[in-house]
Amino acid sequence: MKQLQSGFTLIEVMITVVIVGILASIAYPSYTQFVAKGARGDGLAGVMRVANLQEQFYLDRRSFTTDMTELGLSVDPWVVENTYYNVDTTLSGDDYTVTATAVGVQATRDSACATISLTSTGAKSPTECWK
Template identity: 60%
Template sequence: MKTNKGFSLIELMITVAIMGILAAVIYPSYTDFVAKGARADGLASLMRVANLQEQFYLDNRQYATDMNNLNLGADPYITDNGLYSVDSTGTTSFTVIATAKGIQATRDSACITIQINDIGERTPAECWE
């Protein structure tokens, strides 16, 4: 009677091939998921600055021209995770722009800059989904 004590080379090669195919399918999905997750921080910061602009307008009858007027410190404002810089311009209207920095700029090339203005126009639209 003969007993097997391991895997054959063919079994090992089939397993490696299956793992390679799975990795080729899963990795792009993973990087897209990570990019969208980091984009959420940029979108939240855009909405925060837009709300602060509206609050500033109620108090001063004009929009802030400097991020320091919104009590955010630096100009431009850097998000908590450091992947976006957010800047706002305007007096009678405003536009808030988030620009991807570092690794986020390479991971999420379709949404390097995201904007919202005083009438609620969000561009590019696919980045807000």
């Protein structure tokens, strides 16, 4: 009478490990790009929020400000909710530029969009980061 064996051989386990390793090496770069783009969305939202606050400040006082606390934010420079971007404002004459600068792991993960800016005239840079 034959005896049935159950279980996996070492070769079967090694083939499974190799397949999982190949899938992980393909999936991980896509995953990090997805996470970086998601964090960038929070930076873009922060830039838009500060720009809106600047416009409201201008309606109230007929000037722009570089002090984020005057806009009602807690600190200067302001840190967005996910803490991957610092948002600050610079003035040039009667115009402002709101800039979000990536910090920490986001600066290396999303180096093409490490600095995102919006001017009072509506110019966005870099344009590929706003898509």
